[in-house]
Amino acid sequence: MPLIYQEPLDDGSGFQIVLDRIVAARTTAVQEVLIADTSAYGRMLFLDGLIQSASSDEALYHETLIHPALVAHGHPRRVLIGGTGEGATLREVLRHRGVESVITVDIDAEVVALCRELLPEWGAGSLDDPRVEARIEDFAATVASAEAGAFDVIVSDLTGPHDEGPEAALWSPGFFRGIARALADDGVFVCQAGELDPVDLYMTRRVRSTLLEVFPTVEVLYAYVPSFGCMWGFAVASKGPFALCPDDLEARVAGLDLAGLRVYTPLAHRAACALPPFLYSILIEPAAVIDEA
16 A cells, blocks of 8 residues: 655645655654655655655755855855755755855754765765865854854755744744844845745745845745645845846856756746746735744
């Protein structure tokens, strides 16, 4: 009998995937971890019962999370990542040739080790790069202890607060003020911002509204991720105005390490920034600010 995973969505819809083989299943000190092979999306990672990524389309997520923000910054040298996970976010950051140092943080050493063992293609050896310092600690503590202006780019690839709970602290105005303090004056913050589906924009609206409590400039990009069953939002914030699609976009992209890129191009960059007008009109409606539980 096949195992069927079902992730409930809002407004009466759901998402089902047949799990052909359980590769690993364990409960760590932090969360429940499942890695499974599927016919639909290849090998998949689940945390606490929620899909995190799939081999067939993880590049749609990770390349969109990283490259538009870092290319828009133009010269990122010092980068901080919250959420090491599979190593794919780090993999994409290291394509930027000017990056000199990266601190990547995860709270769960078992997940990082399991992903290195069972999902090696996603990290592609990025954790062995001499520019990288990998830490196992609370991302909030990392941000709180950082020197002012220490980073050009900060990336948050953390799971979102689906309900009010302890994780909401990492999405609160207080936490984002810590992010802003740790950023250089021309620095950029980018985070995954939740489902961007016409029937479920509430969380993305809340992330945007909360960021606007701290940052004067907030933009939302998007990509469709089939294994998520919906479009996904990414928020880019800065202390001042910046061009998300700079005039020299093609030249900036050409300066990346392009080998192995599956999604990102100058055209893909512009497309990710071109939110459909009807979605944008919903997105900019005010929403409740995420507060610490």
